[in-house]
Amino acid sequence: MRIDKLLWQLRLVKTRSIAQALVGQGHIRRNGQRVVRASQDIIAGDTLTIPLPGGVQVIEIAALPTRRGPAAEAQACYRVLDPTRQTAIAGQKDQSPERGQLP
Template structure:
């Protein structure tokens, strides 16, 4: 997904899987037929269980285009 340019971090298209991310940044990525927008609250200190990882981000509602 990164190589195809489908992921954005802080509004910039990510072209490397090793791109740095920081707490407070917004990440936009496609998941199936929908777009997920998440705000990174903190970086986890270790690779741990899912609930620990889920505490590090919050899902946001994607902005819909304005109706004309």
């Protein structure tokens, strides 16, 4: 299945054109390798790293969807690998203790 169609059917993006733009910008990775074209095939078991407005999401594809159905049906097709969804954006305050202080 094409990656742009997969992202749309899994309800990770609203339209296929948005998915194609994400791929075109070179921000999506499949099994650690950058995806360079929207027609890239995805199979069950692949790991995708996707930058979304809420942060970077890492998912494992459990099954390929057959349609763009309800959200519950779409979520059953993948597993989130980083459930804490911590952002790695520069400038955010770090929660680590100050130098010289004990944790």
